[in-house]
Amino acid sequence: MMEDVLIPIVAIISIFALPVVTALVLILRKLNADHNERMALINQGIIPPNEPKKKTNPNRMVSLRNGIILAALGIGIIVGFLCSQYLVIGDENKFWITSASIVSFLGVGYLVYFLVTRNMPREGEEDQPGE
Known part of the structure; x- marks a missing residue:
């Protein structure tokens, strides 16, 4: 009886939550890797350039x-x-x-x-x- 209610709830949560959690994990890993790279450059005495976001004109x-x-x-x-x-x-x-x-x-x-x-x-x- 409880399984009949629990399976659809878990399925719906998995459909919506799994992609969001995966995206968040990937974004956090990318930010962490960028931070570690900047810290490694600073430890070597190299000042990393600030990379401003380029605004591109649409074609x-x-x-x-x-x-x-x-x-x-x-x-x-x-x-x-x-x-x-x-x-x-x-x-x-x-x-x-x-x-x-x-x-x-x-x-x-x-x-x-x-x-x-x-x-x-x-x-x-x-x-x-x-x-």
């Missing part, structure tokens, strides 16, 4: 690509669903109709990304006169 081209591709994926899923529900050809081939529309719209998304970015300068490249 706008990657964000543009991901946005276009995810929009195309969403449109492909919607079109595939609508075709499989409301077209006669979709009755027996729902999986293939949906898959084909998703792949097609992903292709269209990549083409749109290519067309949008083909005349844009790439990162690190500057317009050089005479070329």
